[in-house]
Amino acid sequence: MAWTFWRHPHSDERADADADSVSTTADPDFAILADWRRACILTYLVNTDDLEIDRSQLVEVVFESEVQDPNRPTQPDRDAIDIDLHHRQLPRLEQAGLITYDWRHGTVQYDGSPLIEQGLERVFAGSPVVPQL
Numbered sequence: 001m002a003w004t005f006w007r008h009p010h011s012d013e014r015a016d017a018d019a020d021s022v023s024t025t026a027d028p029d030f031a032i033l034a035d036w037r038r039a040c041i042l043t044y045l046v047n048t049d050d051l052e053i054d055r056s057q058l059v060e061v062v063f064e065s066e067v068q069d070p071n072r073p074t075q076p077d078r079d080a081i082d083i084d085l086h087h088r089q090l091p092r093l094e095q096a097g098l099i100t101y102d103w104r105h106g107t108v109q110y111d112g113s114p115l116i117e118q119g120l121e122r123v124f125a126g127s128p129v130v131p132q133l
Helices: 017-021 028-034 036-047 055-067 078-095 114-124
Strands: 099-102 107-110
Touching: 028 036, 028 114, 036 055, 036 078, 036 107, 036 114, 055 078, 055 107, 078 099
Parallel strands: none
Antiparallel strands: 099 107
8 A cells, every 4th residue: 555645634636445445335324334443433432422532542542452353463553553544544534524633633523423323333243342332
């Protein structure tokens, strides 16, 4: 995968072909759950009482989730997770209208989606790796 750091993180030219090409249901909103990290982030945001989360907190949530994954062949890297969240996952969640991401300050606010929350409950209920709903 080639990183495109020269682009603005909220550029209209940014493509997220993997998420756009995969859908878990006929409803396009569920394509957002096709990525493990986005599902982990959303599950955490649904469960927290905090109105605003720092991106570094989400990096830790994803890191801990990946450390617990028995099928993961290598140790996760916090810096790689941070880059992925900043350049791919959080902009994609914002584009879907699920969060507000202030990339200048590194803060995230969950905007809510009952439909996505129901999807998370169905898809990830009982998973020992994703933070529980």
